[in-house]
Amino acid sequence: MTSGDEPDAAADTLAGGPRPGRARKTGPSRRQDRRLRGRGVPLPLLLPALLGLAFLLLPLLAILVRAPWSTLPDQLTSAEVWQALRLSLVCATSATLVCLVVGVPLAWLLARTDFPGRGLVRALVTLPLVLPPVVGGVALLLALGRNGIVGQWLDSWFGITLPFTTTGVVVAETFVALPFLVISVEGTLRAADPRYEEAATTLGASRFTAFRRVTLPLIAPGIAAGAVLAWARALGEFGATITFAGNFPGRTQTMPLAVYLALQNNPEAAIALSLVLLTVSIAVLAGLRDRWMTTS
Amino acid sequence: MTRSARRTLRTAGAGTAALLALTACSSSDSSDTKSAPAPSSSAKLSGTVTVFAAASLQESFTTLGKEFEKENPGTKVTFNFGGSDTLAASITGGAPADVFAAASPKTMAIVTDKKDAAGTPATFVRNQLEIATLPGNPDEVSSLKDLTRSGLKVVLCDRTVPCGAAAQKALDASNLKLTPVSYEQDVKSALTKVELKEADAAVVYKTDVKAAGDKVEGVEFPESANAVNDYPIALLKNAPNAAAAQAFIQLVKSAEGQKALSGAGFLKP
Numbered sequence: 008m009t010s011g012d013e014p015d016a017a018a019d020t021l022a023g024g025p026r027p028g029r030a031r032k033t034g035p036s037r038r039q040d041r042r043l044r045g046r047g048v049p050l051p052l053l054l055p056a057l058l059g060l061a062f063l064l065l066p067l068l069a070i071l072v073r074a075p076w077s078t079l080p081d082q083l084t085s086a087e088v089w090q091a092l093r094l095s096l097v098c099a100t101s102a103t104l105v106c107l108v109v110g111v112p113l114a115w116l117l118a119r120t121d122f123p124g125r126g127l128v129r130a131l132v133t134l135p136l137v138l139p140p141v142v143g144g145v146a147l148l149l150a151l152g153r154n155g156i157v158g159q160w161l162d163s164w165f166g167i168t169l170p171f172t173t174t175g176v177v178v179a180e181t182f183v184a185l186p187f188l189v190i191s192v193e194g195t196l197r198a199a200d201p202r203y204e205e206a207a208t209t210l211g212a213s214r215f216t217a218f219r220r221v222t223l224p225l226i227a228p229g230i231a232a233g234a235v236l237a238w239a240r241a242l243g244e245f246g247a248t249i250t251f252a253g254n255f256p257g258r259t260q261t262m263p264l265a266v267y268l269a270l271q272n273n274p275e276a277a278i279a280l281s282l283v284l285l286t287v288s289i290a291v292l293a294g295l296r297d298r299w300m301t302t303s
Numbered sequence: 304m305t306r307s308a309r310r311t312l313r314t315a316g317a318g319t320a321a322l323l324a325l326t327a328c329s330s331s332d333s334s335d336t337k338s339a340p341a342p343s344s345s346a347k348l349s350g351t352v353t354v355f356a357a358a359s360l361q362e363s364f365t366t367l368g369k370e371f372e373k374e375n376p377g378t379k380v381t382f383n384f385g386g387s388d389t390l391a392a393s394i395t396g397g398a399p400a401d402v403f404a405a406a407s408p409k410t411m412a413i414v415t416d417k418k419d420a421a422g423t424p425a426t427f428v429r430n431q432l433e434i435a436t437l438p439g440n441p442d443e444v445s446s447l448k449d450l451t452r453s454g455l456k457v458v459l460c461d462r463t464v465p466c467g468a469a470a471q472k473a474l475d476a477s478n479l480k481l482t483p484v485s486y487e488q489d490v491k492s493a494l495t496k497v498e499l500k501e502a503d504a505a506v507v508y509k510t511d512v513k514a515a516g517d518k519v520e521g522v523e524f525p526e527s528a529n530a531v532n533d534y535p536i537a538l539l540k541n542a543p544n545a546a547a548a549q550a551f552i553q554l555v556k557s558a559e560g561q562k563a564l565s566g567a568g569f570l571k572p
Binding site for chain 2: 250
C-alpha cells in the first residue's frame with residue numbers, strides 16, 4: 008500500500024536530515040519503530056499527516072499531469088536546456104564544496120566553543136534561511152558587487168568582479184545554502200559525545216588531530232545530510248542568483264532562471280524544464296540519502 | 304512574491320518605500336473593500352479598484368490612483384505592478400482584477416485570447432527605448448553601436464519580456480550584434496543594475512530613465528523609433544468593481560491622465 012509506505016519514508020528523511028543521530032539507529036530497532044507506527048496510529052495524527060503529505064505532493068503531481076509529454080523530447084533536446092542543467096549541477100556542487108570547507112569549522116566553533124555573543128552569531132548564521140533570497144542578492148551586490156564595499160577593492164586590486172559571472176552564481180548559492188549545512192552539522196556535533204574527543208586529547212592528540220580523527224568520522228552522517236540539504240537548496244536557488252549574478256545563457260542562467268523566463272512566453276517549456284529539475288533533485292536526494300544512511 | 308519584494312525594495316531606494324509597501328500589501332488582498340458605513344448616495348462610486356499594470360507604469364499610475372481616490376471619495380485603487388506576461392498569466396489564472404494595463408499588445412493578447420477582457424483594449428500610451436548609462440556618461444555612450452564596444456558591461460531585458468523584444472527589434476533593425484552580460488527578467492531590474500553601477504549601460508524605456516532621476520543618464524538613439532511599444536488598457540470581464548474600474552480607465556485616457564503620463568515620459572498614442 009503506497010499511502011502507508013510514503014509517510015514512513017518522509018518521516019525517515021526528516022529524522023535522517025537534521026537529526027542524523029536518530030538515523031544511526033541499528034536495523035532491528037528501526038524495524039520495530041515501523042511496526043509500532045503501523046499498528047496504532049491515532050486518527051487525529053494520521054489525518055493531518057496525510058493532508059500535509061498530499062499538500063506537498065499535489066503540486067508535483069500537477070507538473071506530471073500537465074507535462075507536455077508529446078513534445079517533451081523536442082523541448083528537452085535543445086542546447087540551452089543542457090547548458091542550464093549542467094551549469095546548475097556544477098554551481099550547486101561547487102557551492103556545496105565551499106559550504107563544507109567553511110561550514111563545518113563554523114559549526115564546530117558554534118557547538119564546541121564558548122564565546123561572548125555566540126547566540127547572536129548563531130542567529131546571524133541562520134539569517135539567510137529567513138531572508139528573502141532577493142534581499143540576499145541585493146546584499147551581495149552591495150558587498151561584493153563592482154561598486155560594493157568589498158567588491159570595489161576586489162575590482163581595483165585584482166580586477167575581479169563577481170556579478171554576471173559563474174563564480175557569482177556559486178557565491179549566491181553558497182550564501183543561501185550555508186545555513187543548512189551549519190545547522191545540520193552543529194546539531195550533530197551537539198548530539199555527539201564530546202568525551203571521545205577529550206579522551207583523544209588526554210591520550211596526546213592535538214585538538215585538531217582529535218577533530219580530524221575522532222570528531223569528523225563521528226559526525227560524518229550529519230555532514231552528509233547537511234551537504235545534501237545545502238546542495239538541494241543551491242540547486243533550487245533563484246532570487247539571489249538572478250539579482251546578484253544576472254541571467255546569461257551558459258554563464259549564469261541556471262535551471263530555475265531558465266524555468267522562470269520560459270514561463271513568460273512558453274509555459275510548456277517551463278513545465279518541461281521543471282520536470283527535469285524535479286527528476287534530477289529527486290534522483291540525487293534519494294540516492295544520497297541511502298548512501299548516508301548506510302554509512303552509519 | 305519574489306517580484307513584489309524586489310519591487311518594494313527598489314522603490315525603497317527611491318524613497319517611497321512606506322507607500323509602496325502599503326499598495327503591495329493591499330493589492331494582494333482584493334476582498335479588502337473599504338465599505339465603511341458612510342452615508343453615500345447610490346450613484347457615487349465606491350469600493351476598491353484593482354489594477355494590474357506593467358512595471359513601467361508604476362510611478363505614473365500610482366499618481367493617477369491617488370488622483371482618482373481624491374476625485375471619488377470612498378474609492379480605493381490598489382495596484383499590482385509586475386512584468387506584463389506574469390500579470391497576464393495571473394489574470395487568465397483567475398486573479399480578481401478590474402483593470403489590466405499591459406506594456407505590449409502581445410501580452411494583452413494573452414488576456415483577450417482567453418476572453419477575459421470586456422470589450423476591446425485601447426492603446427493609451429506608447430513607450431520608446433532609451434539607453435541608460437552611469438551618471439555623467441563616463442563611457443561616452445552616444446549611440447546603440449557604442450554599446451557593442453568590448454569591455455562595456457551592458458544589460459538587456461530578456462527577449463521574453465516586452466522591453467527585451469523591443470531592444471532586439473532595434474538591434475536587428477540596425478544590424479547590430481550585442482552580447483550583454485545579462486538578460487534581465489524585467490525592465491526595472493535591468494535599470495537597477497545600472498543604478499547600482501554594476502553594469503555600465505542598459506537598454507530600457509525612456510520612462511524608466513526619467514523615473515530614476517539623476518541616478519542614471521539617458522541617451523536617446525534613433526533606432527528606438529523602430530521599436531515603439533504600444534500600451535493597451537482593458538476592463539476585465541470578471542471585474543469585481545466594473546463601474547469604478549471603467550471610471551479609472553476614463554481617467555487614464557482623459558486629458559488629465561495623458562498629461563501625467565506624458566510627464567513621466569510616455570508618448571501619446
